[in-house]
Amino acid sequence: MALTNDIVKTKLIEKFGDQLSNFEEPYGMLNFEASKEMNLKVLQFLFDEPGLQFQFLADLCAVHYPDNAGRELAVVYHLHSLRENFRIRFKVFTSIQQPDIFTATRLFSSANWMERETYDFFGVNFLGHPNLKRILNVDEMDYFPMRKEFPLEEQSRIDKDDEMFGRGGSIK
Amino acid sequence: MARPVQYNVKNEGGKIVTVGQGPEGYSGEGFFTTKLSDVVGLARKNSIWPLPFATSCCGIEFMATMGSHYDLARFGAERVGFSPRQCDLLMVMGTIAKKMGPVLRQVYLQMAEPRWVLAMGACASSGGIFDTYSVLQGIDQVIPVDVYIPGCPPRPEAVLDGFMKIQELVGSESVRRRSSPQYKALLDSYGIQ
Numbered sequence: 001m002a003l004t005n006d007i008v009k010t011k012l013i014e015k016f017g018d019q020l021s022n023f024e025e026p027y028g029m030l031n032f033e034a035s036k037e038m039n040l041k042v043l044q045f046l047f048d049e050p051g052l053q054f055q056f057l058a059d060l061c062a063v064h065y066p067d068n069a070g071r072e073l074a075v076v077y078h079l080h081s082l083r084e085n086f087r088i089r090f091k092v093f094t095s096i097q098q099p100d101i102f103t104a105t106r107l108f109s110s111a112n113w114m115e116r117e118t119y120d121f122f123g124v125n126f127l128g129h130p131n132l133k134r135i136l137n138v139d140e141m142d143y144f145p146m147r148k149e150f151p152l153e154e155q156s157r158i159d160k161d162d163e164m165f166g167r168g169g170s171i172k
Numbered sequence: 173m174a175r176p177v178q179y180n181v182k183n184e185g186g187k188i189v190t191v192g193q194g195p196e197g198y199s200g201e202g203f204f205t206t207k208l209s210d211v212v213g214l215a216r217k218n219s220i221w222p223l224p225f226a227t228s229c230c231g232i233e234f235m236a237t238m239g240s241h242y243d244l245a246r247f248g249a250e251r252v253g254f255s256p257r258q259c260d261l262l263m264v265m266g267t268i269a270k271k272m273g274p275v276l277r278q279v280y281l282q283m284a285e286p287r288w289v290l291a292m293g294a295c296a297s298s299g300g301i302f303d304t305y306s307v308l309q310g311i312d313q314v315i316p317v318d319v320y321i322p323g324c325p326p327r328p329e330a331v332l333d334g335f336m337k338i339q340e341l342v343g344s345e346s347v348r349r350r351s352s353p354q355y356k357a358l359l360d361s362y363g364i365q
Contacts, residue, residue: 136271136306137270137271137305137306138270138271138273141305145305145306150305152303152304152305153303153304154299154303154304154305154307154309156309157299157303157309159298160303
């Protein structure tokens, strides 16, 4: 029998009960959320459970919601079951003051670089990661550029006159 | 059947052949005197070895410039080198990410004096449309640049024009320029010894 969202959801609720929340199915893909302390337990269960076997971490990334007080950063795991050819999305939220999340590198080797990237751009501190340093940006960078408080445009430029871009102001 | 060779060596059509202007000097029967810097400049500017540092679409445009239609070889730049130690002209063509800045700088440092730098296109000159945290906002932040070519990407004609500007610089450069205090100050401003 092919795997469906309902089967996955039922199995998760059997195991974790109300520790999981926010079950959604945008565009037919099952989404759910757990507390950040639970992330490894949930991933391990999804990895091991016969009939699920989500053993491929397709993607790992973060999202910054600056207005979401106390849970500004979402870490999103895209999991794929190669056995069942099935995908789900799993999220944990953390505050931006203490963005500590347990690393998934023990479970998925592919998490190594993806967690480094997520650290690089969002500053999520993956506890237990073997080599948590910047991967794409220059090592000297002293901020996390994908956080919303940092403008996209390069701030070191002094030759750009905002007036030319239809937003008032003049060269500093 | 004779092939229509327009500019053949025998000049059968009787076309006017012009010869480039030589440097100023005194000539007499069997001798010609002129400044050493002019002769050196003449030799250098007509045998520039470019080092293409092509990272994106400007590099494609440069390939067209090297091709038979536009033919950069006409300007004495037939030999495109890929070793910085042998080349005279660093042609930076394309977006340079901040992470590539030190690499570009090292390539520049490995080149022997005299060396020239040409920034081709908006990205190499100013960062172009990539006004963002990851892109170097013009290579003149890490190395001194002699000629900037505008365009996104510039047409091969513009590349040739920029290359001829480099030739002007090379041809008119004083033999003492590279040991002048101004040049030292320029390199010092980039932290280059």
